Amino acid sequence: MEGVWREMEKLVKDGLVRDIGVSNFTLKKLSKLLQCAQIMPSVCQVKPADAVQDWIKLYSSESPLMQVSDKLNKTPGQVLLKWAMQRGTSVIPKSTNAERIKGNIQLFGWAIPQGDFEVLNSMMLQRRAVDGEEIFVNKSEGPYKTVAELWDDEV
Secondary structure (H helix, E strand, C coil): HHHHHHHHHHHHCCCCCCCCCCCCCHHHHHHHHHHHHCCCCCCCCCCCCCCCCCCCHHCCCHHHHHHCCCCCCCCCCHHHHHHHHHHHCCCCCCCCHHHHHHHHCCCCCCCCCCHHHHHHHHHHHECCCCCHHHHCCCCCCCCCCCCHHHHHCCC
C-alpha cells in the first residue's frame, strides 16, 4: 500500500492530479496509510451498503417508509435520501429524470422527525453488499485469508 500511495503522491507533485484519496479503507488501513503519507487523502469514499431487510414491504402502503412519506408529503425517494443525509452520509443522487432531479433539489429545509427517523433506521440492515471474498480472499496464497482479515474485523 505504501508504494502505491507514494506513486499517487507523485501524480500530485507532478501536477497531473489535484487530489488523491482512498476507497473502502477500514480504520486500521487508513491509520496505517496516514503514518507514511506525505499528502493526506482528500477523501475516504465508502459506499454504504445499507440493505433494506425486505424490499417488497418497503413500498407497501402500510410500510413505515410510505407512512413517513405521506406524513411529510414527500416521495419515498426523497425520504430515503433525507434519511441518509440526516445520518451523516454524503449523498450524491443521480438521475436523468427531470422530476426526480427537481425532487432531489427539494431535500433541504425540512427534517424527518426523530421518531420517524428511528423507525426508518430499524428498517435498515447494516451489511456489506459485496464483502470482497470472491475477489480478495485467497486461503492458500495472498495477504487475506478471511473476510474478517480483509476488513480488519469491521465486517
